[in-house]
Amino acid sequence: MVSGPDLTLVLGGARSGKSRHAEGLVRALGGPRVYIATSRVWDDEMAERVAMHRDDRGPDWTTIEEPLDLTGALRRHAAPGTGVLVDCLTLWLTNLMMAEADVAVEAAALAETLPALPGRIVLVSNEVGLGIVPDNALARRFRDHAGRLHQTIAALAPRVVLTVAGLPLFVKGNAL
Numbered sequence: 001m002v003s004g005p006d007l008t009l010v011l012g013g014a015r016s017g018k019s020r021h022a023e024g025l026v027r028a029l030g031g032p033r034v035y036i037a038t039s040r041v042w043d044d045e046m047a048e049r050v051a052m053h054r055d056d057r058g059p060d061w062t063t064i065e066e067p068l069d070l071t072g073a074l075r076r077h078a079a080p081g082t083g084v085l086v087d088c089l090t091l092w093l094t095n096l097m098m099a100e101a102d103v104a105v106e107a108a109a110l111a112e113t114l115p116a117l118p119g120r121i122v123l124v125s126n127e128v129g130l131g132i133v134p135d136n137a138l139a140r141r142f143r144d145h146a147g148r149l150h151q152t153i154a155a156l157a158p159r160v161v162l163t164v165a166g167l168p169l170f171v172k173g174n175a176l
Helices: 018-029 044-057 070-077 089-098 103-116 137-156
Strands: 006-012 033-037 062-065 083-087 120-126 159-164 167-172
Touching: 006 018, 006 137, 018 033, 018 083, 018 120, 018 159, 033 070, 062 070, 070 083, 070 103, 083 089, 089 103, 089 120, 089 137, 103 137, 120 137
Parallel strands: 006 120, 006 159, 033 062, 033 083, 083 120
Antiparallel strands: 159 167
């Protein structure tokens, strides 16, 4: 039995297997499954990616598309016995920055909400702090926002997983 929130943060690089691992964590719960997609479809290639991911998940997921009000979507859809997967926090941060929202306020609201949510919550995000320092101010701000958000969520979550080459590395907590 997990004490505190049933919350997992799954980090990894592009194509590291983080989404597949996160989906498995939600499926393991056995109840209803909600997928909160934070992406925006800007072009045909992104539309194809979204369709592929939806097909891969199958019809037993309820998909909620919410690019900005992630905290509200979680409040509306988290329920006892329900698994909620958010994919992904870095796209959410991008959307907030593009909308010129106050990222710190939005991140604080998310962090305040997460511990009280019922059900299993699995958050996916791209680990962007392992590469070189970006060469422009916008990219550096994004990296900094992502790093701060990851640290905040990791402090709250009983489980933090880093995926590398499809393998989950348990940074904090144990496998479910």
